[in-house]
Amino acid sequence: MVMAMIGDKKINAGITVFPGSNCDMDVYYALKDVFGLNVSFIWHKDRLLDCKKYHFIVIPGGFSYGDYLRAGALAARSGIMESLKEYADSGGIILGICNGFQILLEAGLLGGAMLTNSSLRFECKTVYLKVLNKGTPFTCMLENGSVLKMPIAHHDGNYYAKNDDIVKLKDARGLIFQYCDINGNVTAEANPNGSIDNIAGISNGKFNVMGLMPHPERASEKLTGSIDGAKIFNSVIKYIKNI
């Protein structure tokens, strides 16, 4: 096990829990038992009294508020999000996975929106991702162009933004992951949901907030099919240790 410590202190990770979050325990297990972090849940009705308690925060997947209205729309307006915005503004590292990505979009912490998958169905499968920017806390242990294998499981993962915004996103190097085939080719066939430019993960301009549709916590052990998701968590841990 990687003992993620800073000096003699463990790294503290927080995981938000909204009503309907259902990957919260998967992320908890991965961060605590696989990576050896100090992990705690953050209840949606609470406010973060002191942002300094967390080295990073994960908004896990699920169906927050039952996906009612739009996926992520209600969670984005819940009590804890005010604190998360402050946390992000002060440089805190936030990873939004799947529904967490949708929440980040709805909260305006990332730009763009999610449409229903082009198949109009829920899609659960293994996909491949190409790394486009290793210069973030989430990818600092990866190389540009390397390919990761990870599962997806979502109904609304079809990322959309206006053309100008996509150009801006690319210019700012905020496009972090694209769906690709096993050899790293970004093709229409490799795109599981119809997202623009095969977008699977993006970050904000400061690279401290990232949204990702695939589930790295489900690819953190050999037994569940891949350890490529672990490379993302390891990057965050490495980044925090090196500050």
Added chain:
Amino acid sequence: MTKVKDALILNLNGLSFEEYEKITDIIGKKPDEFELGIFSAMWSEHCCYKSSKLHLKNLPAGGPAVIIGPGENAGVIDFGDGDVLVFKMESHNHPSYIEPFQGAATGVGGIMRDVFTMGARPVANLNSLRFGSLSHPKTPYYLSEVVKGIGFYGNCMGVPTVGGEVVFDPCYNDNILVNAFTIGIAKKEGIFLSSGAGTGDTVVYVGSATGMDGIHGATMASEEFDSKKNQRRSTVQVGDPFTEKLLLEACLEAMEKKLIVSIQDMGAAGLTSSSFEMASNSEKGMIIDLDEVPLRTPNMTPVEIMLSESQERMLLVCKKNDYEKISGIFKKWDLNCRSIGKIIEEKFIKFYRGSKLYKIMPVDAVVNGPVYDRAAKEPGYRKKIKPLSIEKYGLPEDFNIIAQRLIYSPNIASKRPVYRQYDYSIGTNTVVPPGSSCAVMRVRPYFSAEIPDMLHIPDIGMDMLSIIPGIIKNAKDKDKDIEDIDIRDKSGGGKDRHKNKGFVLNVNGNSKYCYLDPYAGSVIAVTECARNIAAAGGTPIAITDCLNFASPEDPEVMWQFKESIRGLKDAAAKFNTPVISGNVSFYNETSKIDKDGKIMTSKIYPTPVIAMVGFIDDVNKAVTSYFKEEGDEVFLIGRLKGNLGGSLYMDLVHKDFMQPPLLIDLDYEIKLQEFIRGLANEGLVKSASDISEGGLFVALAESAVANPDKLLGVQISLHKNGIRDDALLFSEFEQAFIVSLAKREKQKLIKYGKAFNISFNADIEIDYIGEVTKDRIKINNTIELKSDKIRKGYYSAVENILL
């Protein structure tokens, strides 16, 4: 006049005249609408198993692994290390035929509730689905909607759907089948039951408010359909998985804090069955104040309140002093929580309304419905079944065409277009996902998900502002850290935990064989489950079943039912797999008026569906069914009989399957499976597949094309004296397995076989039959097909049916 009115009420509630008379005797007067509503729900086939009870008693239900057998919300088996597994399968056929999306969704919701009612966190779902003929215009609609409904509920709950079966047959044109299975895990000391309530304890209603949906659902499910099916939509419940997810978390939290004395979910017959059964199981009575029941529709009548099957509700009993604490937990999860009564000593339920006593009803009489030993008679169609003389049928001219028709048949072809709509990887316990012959699950450390007090989280002792990320400069020596992750070296869950143990899940039925011979077909269904578990390296432990039949009032159906039970009993006893829970669904038949004005009744084939749970000591050793590597050697383990009776080949090619199926030699089967399990545990084989529908050809072709990461082929040379080519390739449920292994392991396999046969006094044959190749499926000189083409057809056949 009164007689006419009574008859109308009787018709509405599905009771027989004799049952009505009996109720009149019990309560000493003609029942009013409220009393009749309660009796008819509780005495319905669906709730009281009146036609099946006598026969279900014959099934083996005990054994060293069984902690709780049939009779509770779900069965419980010992999983070692203080853990238990809780599981059950249940049908939701009638609602799914009326409204497939909601019917299937609430079926999944209901079975998960059965499992977490017992104190277990659901960790995996399976389902078994049957639809009508592919040419039936509504089949694509039913398939698409049912699959969406299952995904809608299971995905939102965060419980992976890891396996199942989808079958198409004209016998389900007018009655589709939706059977849902859930397994959960709990601590042995953390099991909750519907019994144990004490006098003076508080009766608490939690979850969704009660509405008008699903009223008379239980009686609806205990009748056959007629042309008025579409008028039954109001009897189907509407599911809200989001509320159920909250209910799950709130219930488990209250259970963990030991605040609950007893609990039962409100499933069929809603508040009626939960209150009466809880009182009965506790040998007590209850006061229920109907004014306190949370309603979503104003002015519901007492009988509507009692019979509503609104989803996502639970009835629980707690100590009076714990009510405030329970209320706090449910409030935290934004759920209704209301004290609606208390437990009393006398075994009556006293209903109050407007602060006045409204009705008193006897617990025992309501709960103990009638039990029937219905007449049984061997069906007339059985006379048409004749032993197969294959020599009367010509050999196919082109085996390649036949082979393709078989593997592209949607009953054989990959169900990937279905299971990719289910989240099968959530929970991070799925070791073998759908796509192999059975699912293998590990068990992650079990922990409490309590929300911590913010103030007690240690400070990280650094200024957050200092870690605003920029472009990362230095990220060397990274591979070292990544390699450091060793899954077997996890600390969570405590040192005494057996870290690698897991369980194996499989669900199976074969209605065509059960139609031909319900005894033999039921034996095959159990055997097939056990085979799949053995092939993965697991040991079968226990069974849950869904027995789907037509009307038990038809003696021919009753005969099918009794024969099927006899088969289940014999096979379950042989495999040492007690039937610890399950459900019976009768009345899967529909009356229609045909063109000439005659009433026609279409009945489903007898369809017992078996779900089996097995254990595996080390999930790292789990074996999948598809080939792994070019150059690996392929062996046939076991023996071939070449009996095409009842096979898909006979049905598709010769349009005649009315022949007796293979009778399984169970003694040989037990040894064969022990052998296969041994190979997996020794790490000798890379793949193992049994021979089921479509025969040896399908087993080989699937092994070649089902590897998710690469395309493979196979080259086989195999001849058996006295078995002609079609019988060799397409005979089903042969007592044999196909395994593949690395070339260097061959001698070990032979040695293992010799030792096994001596120590088990067995005669398991091991035949080298060929090897894994690159891109062609070639069998003898009869079949040669390109793998990429077969793979494409195999994966797209079911997609082509979906809307």
